[in-house]
Amino acid sequence: MSMLLSRRDLSFLLYEWLDVESLTKRERFSLHSRETFDAVLSTCERIATERFAPHAKKSDEEEPKLVDDVVVLPREVKPALAAFAEAGLVTAGMGAEVGGMQLPMAVEKAGFAYFLAANVGTASYPLLTIGAANLLLAYGSEEQIERYVTPMTTGHTFGTMCLSEEHAGSSVGDISTRAVPSPSGDRYRLFGSKMWISGGDHELSENIVHLVLAKVPGGPPGTKGISLFAVPKWIEGAGGARVRNDVSVVGLNHKMGYRGTVNALLAFGDGKHTIDGEAGAVGELVGELHGGMKAMFHMMNEARITVGLGAAALGSTAFLHSLAYARSRPQGRKLGERDATTPQVPIVAHADVKRMLLAQKAYAEGAIALGLYCANLVDEARTADTEEARDEAKRLLEILTPIAKSWPSQHCLEGTSLAIQVHGGYGYTRDYPVERMYRDNRLNPIHEGTHGIQAMDLLGRKVPMQGGRALFDLAARMRATIARALAVRDEGSQRLAGALEAMVARLGEVTAKVLGAGDPEKILANAAVYLEATGHVVLAWTWLELALVAGKNMGRAEDSDFYRGKLAACRYFFAYELPKVGPMLALVESLDTTTVTMKDAWF
């Protein structure tokens, strides 16, 4: 059994729940079968286990260093990434026109989750490169695809996303990087600096293509005046010579976790590497002028789902590590056993340890399920038979994205904390990997839109959009699940269905009341609480879905322990977690303004 992810669980989610095999009836996936899906998952598990996991500790201990302007990383990183690219994993989900394998997104993401669990620091490089390539495929010109995406598919070029600046993080409309068009108008020169750039500089690939948000002078203020540019580290000069572009590393950030991913402050156009005798980083416009935010959201939405999945993958590997520890660590005796000469029991026998393991299982497996559900929606939005079904999938994806990003980031972080707790003092030392997993996971509520930004996205944008249609779609799916649970004639299913039904109704009620409050400050004052409450309802629904499949398939399989585990985790979630939604929604409904009226000076 892998210590990264449970393959049995992935098979359960992909084949028994999401039925990804049925996608092979669609033209895009017609060359596939379960056999190829399984083989891909095996390749991913293997490369992740043999090439990524072994240097996770080293990458954490030897963080990237800048030596004579060159970023130095552990020597194991480059061959690991070469193995990833040589296996064709960069293009696993891409179309055949760029040499891709056209895998369904759910299978691609399930495979990628192995890398996120094994070594998230090294996995970030392909994560960003795949995201950048997909953006260019959607918005780039044919020449740009040829120039930038083709070398990305073979692992010769890596990508980055450059949004934040030191003074403008969440408030991206306030960036000040300028892009000045050349007299001929086909190229731009960029000037400014970009902060928090993961993969910002390194020697892992022959080239790096930065996707940079910048403002072209004279455009509208705020986000409406932002355009997107492709700025390579190396550009082609006269006669095909490699010329260093005017992009340079100012410094590296020293992080708590995710240390294998070099993170830099980059200067664009500071004149360190002049081109044709002039300062300014040479870049090309991608997509429309002033259309940068729309294009960048293509990459960000994909990244948000992957960030959530990454949090879930870290939660999963931490869970499996703490489970193995709990099974092998003898400590104490069962309550009521007074004979001190009897052997000690492994701590997995203690109810409180099982509580912590159940919580981790419910968080991690639930979050992976949600991530794969969203990935499946991407395929539905792209390939479903009717336009109606494709539109519905798009709306569901819109409303679930902030939840799929935030819920795992919050609760699988708690899961990794519980993994440390199960280890006791040993978990707090660097001799065991769970503290690293915790530190790695601490990034996830911050990057790709903080928790607070996701909360505003959900309550301020996704819920009210199209008159609340996406939320109605989501509620309809939940009610369909509830109806299926009610049709199962056992007391347990009826009770779970009843509990979820009540919360869905309550969520609708509270949402209507909050959105009716008028004043945006009042509406959004408790958006984070609303996000968490909605996330819990979504996860309860996910767990009910999984429990229904487990209940159905338990009868015909002999590995009943697996299915019983799913039912127990579902029961745990409904007993320990779902009841928390009531008080959260009560707070949201009260339109409490404590946070709004609080004054700075009172702190």
Add this chain to the structure above:
Amino acid sequence: MKILVPLKRVADPDNANKVKVNAGKLVTTGLEWKPNPFDEYAVETALRLTENGTATKTRQGEVVVVTFGPKDSETTLRAMLGTGADRAIRVDTGDDQIDGDVVARALKALVEKEKPDLVLCGKQAVDGDSGQVGQQLAEYLGWPQATFAGSIESEGDKALLVGREVDGGTIKLRVELPAVVSVDLRIVAPKSVKSVHTPATHAYPEGVRFAALMAIMAAKKKPLAEVKLADLTSDAAPKIQYLDYELPPARKAGVKVKDVTELVTRLKTEAKVV
């Protein structure tokens, strides 16, 4: 060179805490299967002998993988076709109704039909740890054999110089082809296999190669034949019968003794170890 590689799937050793016994038989439902690691090393060795390591897309020989098992063991064969093997044969059997001797006799018939220059196998399977098939097959064929190979150097594909891992070091044997060679872990070190096609300076990555995604798709089109066990050997009855399986006994609680005298007495009279 044409190489035949027998391959066995084994229950993932990490599943060990799930293994159940029912009426004297192992319950295999729900177990995860993996190719036997030593057999994977044999496939990797066969690929290295039949390619130029610097241009692996063009094959310089043929590697045929064979397994004995039910229909779903074809997944294991497809996986090997994905890593580069050219062709596969599945001999239709159950997972546990055969023993090493049946396998060796059936393989003999298959070898006589396929006429490979070399049979490469893992030194043992990690489930039963019997380690007999290679040796028995060589005996039945009357071929030379070299076991526990940690290095192989091809001498013009007419003979192999095999470094065998033995207690205290390595012993080098020259076997003329056709032969049977079984491999050990170190055979997949970067420079353990020297073929006639690969420059001597070339170093492979440590371990076995991964199945690239495009190769997985291509493997779907590679030939995979099914053969009946009865067509290979008239005597398919296993000589070894498994009567029962039991888990190692759980450790019992210890007892405290007063002094060394009591300890020695009890070791003599109760434990009967001194």
